[in-house]
Amino acid sequence: MGLFKSKSDESWKINYIREFNEMRSEYEKKLLAKQAEIDDLKKQIEEIKSFKSNLRPKEKQIKxxxxxxxxxxxxxxxxxxxxxxxxxxxxxxxxxxxxxxxx
Missing domain, CATH: 1.10.10 (Arc Repressor Mutant, subunit A)
Incomplete structure (x- = not known):
């Protein structure tokens, strides 16, 4: 009976570790997707900033x-x-x- 119990304990541990690893893998995918989204938004912000800096008012042209x-x-x-x-x-x-x- 002691041997059967330890075998089921091992099975439970293996399933738990497998599920944990799958869950971690899903979270890592989501994190990478969010990081890519953040990087894209940062790039867009920089493009807008560079465009905006080109819109400086003209210097005084009237004499x-x-x-x-x-x-x-x-x-x-x-x-x-x-x-x-x-x-x-x-x-x-x-x-x-x-x-x-x-x-």
Whole structure:
């Protein structure tokens, strides 16, 4: 009887180890899949960051003489649209000039 008991103990241990190894193998597969997903997302973030850094605003392209003439035309009573037509600068740029963005 002692021999039978030890044989069933061995069988139980072998099954337990087999199931444990299968379970560990499944978890490792899931972990590897998640790590691959994380690596892919990190790569996408870096691509977005590099793209975003290329979208820096342009340096000031308007000359001081243009700024002075825009302010002078406004002092003469011209509208933003009229100044835009005379100087070929956009109304948005004229607005920025007159609001002191380039001062």
């Amino acid at each position: 001081d003489s243009d700024i002075d003439s825009i302010k002078e035309l406004r002092n003469q009573g011209l509208s933003y649209r009229q100044i835009s037509q005379k100087t070929s600068w956009s109304k948005a740029t004229i607005c920025r000039v007159l609001n002191g963005l380039y001062d």
